[in-house]
Amino acid sequence: MSDATLTAPVGRPTKQTVMIYTRYERFWHWSQAVLIFVLAMSGFGLHGTHGLVPFGLAVKVHSFAAIALIVLWIFTTFWHFTTGQWRQYLPKLSGLPAVIRFYAWGILTGAPHPYTKTLKRKQNALQSLAYLSFMVIIGPALWSSGIVYLTYPWWAHAAIGTIGLPAVAFIHTAAAFLMVTFVMIHVYMTTTGKTPTHYVKTMITGYDTIELTAAEAAYLAEEEREKPRL
Template sequence: MSERLYLFTRFERFWHWSQAALIITLLFSGFAIHGSHALLDFRRAVIVHEVAAWLLITLWIFAIFWHFTTGQWKQYIPTLENIGRVARYYAHGIFVGAPHPYKVTRERKHNPLQRIAYLGVLLLINPLIWISGLLYLFRHRLEGYLPAWLGLEQIALLHTVGAFLMLTFLIVHVYLTTTGHTPLAHIRAMISGWEERH
């Protein structure tokens, strides 16, 4: 017997899918800028990259405001409660059909490992990408304020490291969405807002 839980609000779903589309656009255009593929020429890739970056910054400003005004920021506070059980589930239980040891509620949407991963994105990957990206974009205006060792090449390298960290997160995130009671259960929940509980 299954029950339905309304887990994701309309804004959360809009934010999630818009953010995903913009991050994929940034990765695609960024790798074109680096010459990793020729599906976009350099000039167009730079324009697409900058437009997508400003759209994502705008989206994140709204998301930060929404998280703080609704109290949803509490979803990202790390906890060690049951972290061992959740880690064992992902290391072994998931492959032998064991039930997930964490029960999702509207107040606690993320298990302990998700909380740590999302906090890592919020506190490490995002700042690395945004600070390096803005430094790269406005370096000529900040020339006198930056240390001598922080040249354009170092800024670009930091930005690329951030991009690869984001790509790694994206791949793992997409893989883990397929680990529900059906391969598309988590994706359906993020589209409709409703999660099926079995």
């Protein structure tokens, strides 16, 4: 869909239930969630925070899940660039103060959310900023330190007697704490929709009711008509 088609101001906007999260988007979101949960449980198990998983098993599970997550991230990065969806993460800073004011205060007084989801902009400014920091800071800090950690047997001879390994372990554990903090805030935020489960349902079904410009509605109706009947 070209930008020109999407923004042409033809007729009045309408509210419609449309697919905003494609099948691949939902697949990578939920598989990433499961893998991060498994990595956090096994990682903090081998770190000694809890004793729910034996050390040897925790190392094995952690290594397999880490490789699976890295493969998923490679595919998903490719998907973001080939579909142009990476633009969704560019935060529009002008909208940020209003969204922060809403979460700090307005949410407690029942104020309306200052942002409405559109097809071109599925996330509000705060969400884009949070996901951007997830993708450019927390994610890379974890996988880069994790890969260095994983390859320790190859560089152990050079690191003996240095702070090499403790430094890598420190960066990895610090990033893991940031990841857990991110996930906790993220899960809380998912409960702040029209109902506590509204956003979760949207990420499961892919559908949400949003305002469409007349041009977007016409485009989607046309696309629906042209779909091959299987």
